[in-house]
Amino acid sequence: MQQLIELVQKVRRSRDLSRKFLFLVLVFALCRLLAFIPVPMIDAATLRSIFDNSQLLSIFNIFSGGTLANFSIAALGVSPYISASIIMQLAGVIIPKIKETQKDGESGRQKINQWTRLLALPLAIFQSVSIITLLRVNNLLLSDSWLVLISISLILTAGAFLMTWLGELITQYGLGNGVSMIMTVGIVSQIPTTISRVTASGGGDQNWFNIIMMIVVMIGVVAAAIIFNEAVRQVTLQYAKRIRGNKVIGGQSTFLPIKVNATGVMPIIFGLTLLAFPPFLGQLFVSSNIGNLVAFGQWLNSFFSQGSVSYMLIYFALVFTFTYVSNVIFFNTEDLADELKKSGAFVPGIRPGEKTKNFLKAVTNRLTLINAIFMSTMALVPYLLQSLTKVNSLAIGGTSILILVSVILETAKQIEGATIEQNYDKYK
Numbered sequence: 001m002q003q004l005i006e007l008v009q010k011v012r013r014s015r016d017l018s019r020k021f022l023f024l025v026l027v028f029a030l031c032r033l034l035a036f037i038p039v040p041m042i043d044a045a046t047l048r049s050i051f052d053n054s055q056l057l058s059i060f061n062i063f064s065g066g067t068l069a070n071f072s073i074a075a076l077g078v079s080p081y082i083s084a085s086i087i088m089q090l091a092g093v094i095i096p097k098i099k100e101t102q103k104d105g106e107s108g109r110q111k112i113n114q115w116t117r118l119l120a121l122p123l124a125i126f127q128s129v130s131i132i133t134l135l136r137v138n139n140l141l142l143s144d145s146w147l148v149l150i151s152i153s154l155i156l157t158a159g160a161f162l163m164t165w166l167g168e169l170i171t172q173y174g175l176g177n178g179v180s181m182i183m184t185v186g187i188v189s190q191i192p193t194t195i196s197r198v199t200a201s202g203g204g205d206q207n208w209f210n211i212i213m214m215i216v217v218m219i220g221v222v223a224a225a226i227i228f229n230e231a232v233r234q235v236t237l238q239y240a241k242r243i244r245g246n247k248v249i250g251g252q253s254t255f256l257p258i259k260v261n262a263t264g265v266m267p268i269i270f271g272l273t274l275l276a277f278p279p280f281l282g283q284l285f286v287s288s289n290i291g292n293l294v295a296f297g298q299w300l301n302s303f304f305s306q307g308s309v310s311y312m313l314i315y316f317a318l319v320f321t322f323t324y325v326s327n328v329i330f331f332n333t334e335d336l337a338d339e340l341k342k343s344g345a346f347v348p349g350i351r352p353g354e355k356t357k358n359f360l361k362a363v364t365n366r367l368t369l370i371n372a373i374f375m376s377t378m379a380l381v382p383y384l385l386q387s388l389t390k391v392n393s394l395a396i397g398g399t400s401i402l403i404l405v406s407v408i409l410e411t412a413k414q415i416e417g418a419t420i421e422q423n424y425d426k427y428k
Contacts, residue, residue, distance in 0.1 A: 010419045017175070017418060024174035027166050028185045034074040034162070035067045035189075039155055041148050042071050043140045067186070075131070076160035077186065078167055078179045080124035083273070084116045085179075086266060093328070120164065121157070128156035130280065137287045176411040184407045187400045217385055218401070221378070225405040228374055231260040233367055235360070240344040256340075258360075260367050261374070262330045265402050267322035268379045271315055278304040312383055316376045323372035333360040378402060 011017045038044060048070075067074045092098045098115075101108045132149055135141050141148070167178030174181070195214075234255040278300045285297025303310050337357035346352045350359045378401075 020175050024170060027170055031182055035072050037073050039071050039073055039152055041142045047071055047140050073155050073159040074163050076124060076127055076156050078163050078182055080120040080127055080160045081164040083123050084119040088112060088116050124157040124160040128153040137283050180407045184404055187404055221381060221401045225402050228261045229406050229409060232257040236348055237345045238348050261371050263323055263326035266326050267319045267375050270322040271318035274318060275315060312380055315379055319376040319379045320372045323375050324368055327368045331364050333357050
C-alpha cells in the first residue's frame, strides 16, 4: 500500500505523467461509453440471458469488458488485433524475413505493427461473421436480410479498429501498453457484476460461503500471479578479459535474468480460442437438421460442455502444450548462446557455444515446466470457483487476474522509469 501511495504521489508531482494519466482516464471513459452503444436489430435481453448461463461466453465477455453481452459497437474489442499479434509472433519463428524485421529496432517495430493491422482486418471480418452466424442459429436477430447482416459485420469490424486505434493512442500519449490497458479496464469494469452475482447466489450460509471462498481464492491467485510474474532465474555470466592498447577491459561478472513466466497469458488465450470452435461447430451442425450432423453436433456440445471433466482436461492439456510452444518463440537459446559468445560472455564452468546452448535450454525447460503447471492451473480457476460457489457465470479468475497484475506491474515500472529519467535530465 505504501508503494502504491508513493507511485500516486510521483504521478501528481510530474506534470508530464499527470497529463498522460488524464489522457488515459479520458480514453477509458470513451471506451466505456462505446461499450453501451448497442448494435441494432439484436434481441439484447435474450442474448444477455445466454451469457449469464454460459461460463465460456462469460470469460470472453470479461475480456471484452462487457461489450459482448451488451452487443455494443465495440463487441469485438481488441481481440482481432491480439490474434493478429499472436500470429505475427508465430510467423517470426517460421518466416526469416519477419524475424529479421523484428530485429530492426524502431523501424522494424513500425513495419510489424503495420502488418499486424492489415492482418487484423480479415480476422475482424471473420470474427464478426462467426458471431452473426451464432446469432442467426439462436434466433437472436430481429431481421436476417443481407443488408442487415452486412451492416452488423461492418459495424463490428469498424468498432474493433476504433478500439485498436484508441489503444495505440494510449501507448503514444498515455501510460502503459494501450491494448493491454483497454483489456484491463474491461476486466475491472466487470468486477462489480461478478461480486453481485456471487453475493446474490444462494442464501444464508451459502451466500457467506460464496463470499469467503471468492475472497480466499482471489487473494491466493493475486499472490501467485505476482510471484510468478516477477520471478526470475539469475544465470551467472562472466566476461572474458581483453587487452586493448595498454588497458585491460572485461572480466566483470553479471547475471542473465530468465523470467519464469516469459509467455504471459498467451497460452490461455490460445486455449480459449481453440476451445471456442467445437461448440460453435456443434451449434451449426445441430441447426442443419441433417441426421448424422445433428447427432455429431450434440456430441460436440456435450463433450465440450464448459465445466465438464473432458473440457477441463483438454483445456489443461492445451494450455500446458502452448506454454512450451510459446517459450520457444520468446526464448531462443541458440540465438542467445551466439550473442553471448560474440560479446565475450560465458557461464562459469560451461564452454561457450553448443554447451552454453544446452545449459540454457535445460534451465528454460525446467522453468517452463513450472510455468506450464501454473498457467494450466490458473486457466481452470473460474471452473473450480464455479463448482464451489455454484455460480454458473463466474468468469473472473486466474487469467483475468494475471492480466491485471502484469499490466499494473509493467505500468508501475514505466512510471518509475519516467521519474528516474526526469530526475536525471534535471541534474544533467
